[in-house]
Amino acid sequence: MPRPPAPAAHVVVLGGGLAGTLAAAALAPHAGGVTVVERDRLPDAPEPRRGLPQARHAHLFWSGGARAVEALLPGTHELWERHGARHIPIPQGMISYSPAGWFRRWHDERSHHYAIAARRDLTDWVVRTRLTQAFGHVEFRTDRTPVALLGDSRRVRGLEVRDAGGRPETLEAALVVDATGRAAVGGRLLAVLGAPPVPVTRVDAGVAYASRLYRAPEGARAGWPVVNIQADPTTGEPAGLATVVPTETGDWLVSLSGTRGRHPTGDVAAFEEFARALRHPLAADLVRRATPVGAVALTRSTPNIRRHYDRAATPAGFLAVGDAATACNPVYAHGMSSAARSALALRRVADELGVTDERFARRAQKAVAREAAAAWTLATGQDLFFPGVEAPAPPGFAARAAGRYVTALMNAAIGDHHVVQRFTDVMTLEKPATRLATPRMVLAALRGPRLPKLDGPALTPDEQAVLDSVRRTDPHPK
Ligand SMILES: Cc1cc2nc3c(=O)[nH]c(=O)nc-3n(C[C@H](O)[C@H](O)[C@H](O)COP(=O)(O)OP(=O)(O)OC[C@H]3O[C@@H](n4cnc5c(N)ncnc54)[C@H](O)[C@@H]3O)c2cc1C
Known part of the structure; x- marks a missing residue:
């Protein structure tokens, strides 16, 4: 049972993106009021905004994270789906070309993994809507930027902000949460208070993204799987990949990306070429006939x-x-997903201590770091092997051994249902990576796939018909 909030406990969350909104949901039951301070304007509908540039790129919300959102804000899935967000069962709803080959789309009644596929503007707007419906004492103050933290190097006591007209405002608070995304303004604000610097680890494979929205062909608009042509980190060459995500409107949001030395560009003509030069041209075949909507968006x-x-x-x-x-x-x-699971961890610590306890922030920060470690280990465990990666140190013995083990498991996964289930547990952040280290999994890695490799993507007859019609029609006749 949540503790009753201490009457004066006010919480300020800096940044009204997904992590900030979910942190507000986690802390609201424990606070007399929550103020979310956001630099941007937050639209009243699922519309693009300047402060969320990554919304122009394909996003998948894995079930490990989506379930955490539901636990914090019940009714979110229902509202997502009411607005058209796609519920993609995993692995059935995904056509995935791994370095080892095509994944089978196993049908499993007991499988509970999924991904929510929608444009990011919708995903965030629904979560924000559910937050304001659930908690009347959460307030968004938009068009505001932080000026300074109140307090000293031992205790933060609030935040001074400035509105768009430059007017200052003081927000006293028992807790200030930095949720400003990659802008990460907290370090700068803490330095002014005289707090010691925060150590930072950076692993940069130099990945660049190019994305474009396409109107999918008629036969694909009511339902289409996620298509994922993965990169191979074991070749020693710069790697490229593609993801095609069906959106709430039945369109396809297509993201291409490449590591340092193999970057997609904003050039419209080069978009399809980049997709065609990947390990398999399926994504290129799909975009060839689909009608592009808007320009190519880029990010690094x-x-x-x-x-x-x-x-x-x-x-x-x-x-x-x-x-x-x-x-x-x-x-x-x-x-x-990592932000959502961290928010749930935050709520657990708040349930235990309450937010005014002097130990709260430290304990909560450790819980958040533990949740985020899963995504960090999965990402850096691969990125360290791409050529030109910038990292504090090259992969050591343990990282290389783990890399070889994961490669062997991926190889087994193309023809072993049990291995796929365990992989999906970990990939969706439903379960910790220790799921991959059981004796049964070690045996599976040594044995390899039980079934032969597929010689192409596992398409249903309807999907194949869409692809055939796409291939038959040349949109660029000579
Ligand atoms: C190309 C791309 C593709 C991605 N695909 C996926 C995916 O498929 N699945 C997935 O789970 N994740 C994906 N991500 C990651 C995901 O977008 C982020 O992890 C997620 O948005 C983090 O949420 P956040 O709230 O921490 O940060 P953000 O969503 O960036 O929100 C930060 C908020 O803080 C505000 N802000 C910034 N500075 C200030 C300031 N000084 N004062 C006040 N407010 C401020 C911003 O306006 C914004 O509202 C992708 C990211 C990129 C770049």
């Missing part, structure tokens, strides 16, 4: 950056969540 906001607030002498009354604490290479699609 992809390095893995971990700010070790949990190890720093951070003042009481301050903590960081989401990308502001741990940002991971987005190709593994874990940022939102």
Whole structure:
């Protein structure tokens, strides 16, 4: 049972993105009021906004994270689906070409893994809507930027902000949460208070993204699997990959990405060429006939950056969540799920201690770091092997052994249902990576796939018909 809130406990969350919204949901039951301070304007509908540029790129919300959102804000899935978000069963709803080959789309009645596929503007708007419906004492103050933290290097006591007209405002609070994403303004604000610097680890495979929205062909609009052509980190060459995600409108959001030395560009003509030169041309075949909607969006906001607030002498009354604490290479699609699971961890610590306890921020920061470690380990465990990666040290013996083990498991996974289930447990952040280290999994890695490799993507007859019609029609006749 949540403790009753201490009457004066006010919480300020800096940043009204997904991590900030979910942190507000986690802390609201324990606070007399929550103020979310956001630099941007937050639209009243699922519309693009300046402060969320990554919304132009494909996003998947794995079930490990989506379930955490539901636990914090019941009714979110229902509202997502009412607005068209796709519920994609995993692995059935995914056509995935791994370095070892095509994954089978096993049908399993007992399987409970899924991903929510929607444009990010919708995903976030629904969560924000559920938050304001659930908690009348949470307030968003938009068009505001932080000026300084109140307090000293031992305890933060609030935040001074400025509105768009430059007017200052003082927000006293028992707790200030930095959820400003990759902007991560907390470190700068803490330095002004005289707090010691926060150690940072950075692993950068130099990944660049190019994405474009396409109107999918008629036969594909009511339902289409996620298509994922993965990169191979074992070749020693710069790697490229593609993801096609069906959106709430039946369109396809297509993201191409490449590590340092193999970057997609904003050039419209080069988009399809890049997709065609990947390990398999399926994504290129799909976009060839689909009608593009709008320009190509680019980003290089992809390095893995971990700010070790949990190890720093951070003042009481301050903590960081989401990308502001741990940002991971987005190709593994874990940022939102990690933020959601961290928010749930935050609520557990708040249930135990209450937010005014002097130990709260430190304990909560450690719990958040533990949750974020899963995505960090998965992402950096791969990225360290891409050529030109910038990292504190090259992969050591343990990382190389783990890399070889995962490669062997991936190989087994293309023809072993049990291995796929365990992989999916971990990939969806439903279960910890220790699931991959059981004796049965070690045997499976040694044995290899039980079934032969597929010689092409496992398409249903309807999907094959769409692809055939796409291949038959040349949209660029000579
Ligand atoms: C190309 C790309 C693809 C991705 N794909 C996936 C995916 O498939 N699945 C997945 O789970 N994750 C994905 N991610 C990661 C995901 O987008 C992030 O992990 C997630 O948005 C983190 O949420 P956040 O709230 O921490 O940060 P953000 O969503 O970035 O929100 C930060 C908020 O803080 C505000 N802000 C910033 N500075 C200030 C300031 N000074 N004052 C006040 N407010 C401020 C911003 O306006 C914004 O509202 C992807 C990311 C990228 C770049």
